[in-house]
Amino acid sequence: MNAIRSELHKLASLPSVWAAIAVGLLVAPVVAYLSSSTTLSAIQAGTDSGPASIDSGFQELAFGVVGAIILGVVAVSSEYVAEGEEATGTRQIITSLTAAPSRARLLIAKAGAVALAVASLAMATSVITLTVTRGLLGEASVPLTADTAGRVAGVVVYWVLTALLASGITLFTRSGIVPLAVLILNTSVITVTYLLTRVTALANYLPDMAGLRMFIRELDSPVKIAPLNGGAVMFAWILFVLVAGAIVFQRRDA
């Protein structure tokens, strides 16, 4: 318990974590506002009779996961930031391990703290994003049913697992630059994993492509994966990366 509380204190006192939370809270609602406005004008102009896509709001939430990625990366990379030019490279990890020498417990606590923070962030962002969509599109938007609630749960799980994937990769690299660049580019600019699904059906089982099935209904792919199965595939990937990262962390000199 002490370990998790300590990790939560670490997250809450790091400015880059607050930046990640701001990105998380803003990206999906802003993009949802823009795309719903476009859909609304199309409906009003009569070129689109509605209802809007069953994925309106949810597509934006898939994109908004960048906030969770940043949080997951900095939770680990902040342990390894060297202090500056004057001091010859002490890192926070030294303090972390002299305060809590069990590396396994430290990692579990860190993963727990990241999961708690990102779950709350994902929940809040989902509510805001779907409210924005509903506010603009009214009845043409996604209905408030049990199925929609289930999809929101899917968003929360997807964000948490994506953040943990980011943390896991950063355990290998220790610097945040590579994982941030790769994961954010893949989410936003060029979705390499999506392009790969055009090449091989197997790419549908990559972590992000599988995980999206938890809440995206109209995925442009001939391969059908049920939401729970998609979540299970993503979970297996993340477990694999985290365990591999934990083994490296356990064996490496700090």
Place this chain on the structure above:
Amino acid sequence: MIAIEHVSKRRGSAQILSDVSFTARPGRVTGFLGPNGAGKSSTLRILLGLDRAQEGTALVCGKPFAELPRPLMTVGAVLDGSGAHRSRTGRAHLRWVAASNGLPRSRIDEVVDVVGLGDAARKRVGTYSLGMGRRLALAAALLGDPDVLVLDEPVNGLDPEGIRWIRTFLKERAASGRTVLLSSHLMGELAETVDDVVVINHGRIASRGTLAEVTGRHRTLEDAFFALTSGQSTVGTEGEAL
């Protein structure tokens, strides 16, 4: 009480430490001396469970460091630098360290006072001078009021007033029955502070004993140190030559 027994470490093909053994006893300040690169920091990192040795054991109060349930209450460690992330404030750093061992928040104010960090504790670590960073690291080490203090080059970066302060502080700490182990490559700074001396050179213990024993017939500890580490024999010191 710190007991290092037959510790050896290789990194790749380089032999970092060879059969290093010594103890640091309660009630005394033990100086761990050696030139840069002699293996001082590696030994302390192995003692603190940060690095692994291929052979040997390092025990604190009879246990490997990693088996201490709330280590801050047994050992305080000050390694190079502040050990804090530069974008946190000093207090925020101390808060998470205290939380990790379930220590009360009131300890934060106490240790900030003890090390004289003052108002700087509310500023970001990135704005600290080297000396302030060292004071913050010491504050974190003192949170659990531990029986053992381990300090790597504690006077590095401190101004003369700070050096004087930490000497007095460490002596008082030892006088109250606690164990203090500090490493340094600066002999002059140490001769007035330490009771026992362990000299390491090229990863091997060159001499160990009380200050008087290791200084031996040399004029000063510094002379003895250079005699021990310049490749000449241990002639002239009465410490346990190794």
